[in-house]
Amino acid sequence: MTMALEGACRPMARCVQRPGLKRINLQIRTFTTSNASRQEVTDITSTSSPPLPANPFRSPESSAAVVHKPQSERRLIAQHGIYPIGSRRRRAAIASTPSIPFHQLPYQCFQEARKVLQQDRVEKVAEIAEQRRRMEKVQTSLAQSQSTGDEPSVKQLERRLRDMRQHLEELKILADINDPLVRKKFEDGLGDMNKPIYRHLADKKWRSYKRKVLVQRITQMNVVPDILPHIDPTIAVSLSFGRKDIPHGGLVLSTLSEDAPSLNIQPFDRGERLVTIAVINPDVPNVAKDGFGYRCHFLASNISISPTQTRVDLASLDPESQVILPWLPAFAQKGLDYQRMGVFVLQQGSISEEETSTSTTEEQSSPANLPVQEILSAARYSKRENFVLRSFVDKYSLHPVGVDLFRTQWDEGTAGVMRRAGIPGWDVEFKRKRIYPLPYRRLKEERYR
Template identity: 50%
Template sequence: MRQGIMPIGSRRRRAALKTSANIPFEQLPYQCFQEARKVLQADREEKLEMIAKERLRLKNLEAQDASVSGGEKQKQTRIESIKRYLEYLKIQADINDPLIKKRFEDGEGDMNKPIYRYLADRKWREYQRKIIVQRLEQFSIVPDLLPHFEPTAEVRLAFQARNVQPGDYVDSRVSEFPARLKVQVFDKGERLVSVVVVDADVPNVENDHFNTRCHYLAANIPISPVQDSLPLSRANPESQLILPWLPPFAQKGSPYHRYSIFVLEQKPGQVLDVAALKELYQRDRFNLRGFKDRHDVQPIGLGLFRSEWDEGTKGVMQRAGIEGWDMEFKRTRIPALKPKQKARGWEARHASDKYKSLRR
């Protein structure tokens, strides 16, 4: 770890490896371990037989005439049901395999296989997803930006070499350059997504409330379980990029700004018209709900960070050509509505100039 290399596996397994004579994992000379592997292998063989039967059923159903199955819609419903059951059986066939768990702990799992996607999803839901859901409530992302949101994909946020935890404060000089996302989905297949970066706390002095601003907007970005890297700086200007990266900033005196990075999944086969979207959307007063409803996209993941005025904000705003770097927001003093009370007690008795020296 001192050399910057993270150890592989749990502490318990690393300690066990030190005491073993470099024997392959599946050949460890422990009778109980080998007997347990025989039981697991027999269970796996049973699951493989069930998988073969279901594949035969699926093949026969696909070759069957739709009129026999109750129509094309009913046939497709049954096909999807069998496919889901097949995925379940594939997971159950490998869920107890110690070699599978070893590869997953070592980070060597193939995310094209259902078992590794299942294990990754379960690990994410045990901790990281709970943090995201808690931040959604803590920072009122729901309902300020969206009426409802259930994360189904893991989104890791980073600026250059710094990894950002959900809700962290990020220095304006660090966030001056586009972020890098790692979006891990847990269902098979490639899909197109849109990425939206929204500031939910833009001060509106005239109306005494806050507006929203879009700092980045891109569409038609492909991701899959094995293609999870999503650097925002590499979006294609012609077919993907709608609004380029605007450095996050918070003017002096304003409260911290909440920056939400939403990943929205597009419908299968849906390709958004980037040229039309460039004409349609502006940065100021960007409505995320309207974008979601208009283009029928579904939010699946979220990255979240905060920004406030710091010593580098002025330079960031000047380099980006953003106005207002020389402004400072101050709270308006509101006079009390309660009428002033007459002096009573000690104050009334000592109100004359005779006791002026006693007053503060």
């Protein structure tokens, strides 16, 4: 159904522009704004109000939906700090089309298709209600068998409840997936990440490209066998130093990475969770061993994140209860190759595949806090050098859920960065060790014939 609707979405998208456009003054559009979702119901009704006349002298707020020339886009961003909404093609379509509400569009086939969609949604909503009622029944029988202590039936019922919950989540997504208004909101970056449909769409979008790039970078640059044995990223992590966003695996100037970065950690499943963030360098030269060691550049625990609470500034975490090892600037000494800096997001406590029920929300409301002071007092994980993330993850039963990577290299600013941070070795240069050729052996005489 979704596929068949792709074509129908375009005329819909054209006409769903809101007259008057009481837009929220958002500087940078993210997935999450909760107040836009509250307007969702009013949006549909408000489309019936008189359409917006094509006014060439519109306000900058309203022109964000219709600018479609690069020059005017740039002017809007530079002069008003407002970013254009959606794709350029879409904005051009909106600008050239009068806004007529859905139910007044003069296309018969389109109106018939709308009816089908509305009917489908009504069915799905009814199914959701039915599923909820069934789950309540199962829950009451589960409580009964728990009180009687019937172990096999408790297990069976719990499994059944889990499957039902999964189906309920699927239904919730199916109810909204064909809604053109939902699609528009998501494309505008106004989707509310508290709702399953927007989380689903965001996850799909992330997996379609960005996650593939990330997985390629961490496998090609061997982050995965070198720091951790395996990782299956389920949370989108992006890194920025100040205002500069760093692509996965990008080379960062040493002066830029002198101050702690901020992370955007975007989970796609419901609920709050506590995570540990570790930044590990696996390319620390060890001349005595003639090999490489690890160094922990940052370690902090008990950081709460949720689908709507994604920003983590590594510099502004609580030093008492969260930070174990504060930020150490990334550096690579002269003569060495670039050094990888793996950023890991490790979920604390148990990971539940399915969505939360009453019982699991209780578990999640008290996730496993890491004893920061205890770790600090013990010598093992409070030292930066030779910090083995594998053993740390095993000891505190953490689950790697997100990963990012950047690289650092010796550059003009590295010596200064190291001196300011009080790191010894800024005046040390690495040079290749000479490997002596094998002694020449004269071949036996018969070989020369």
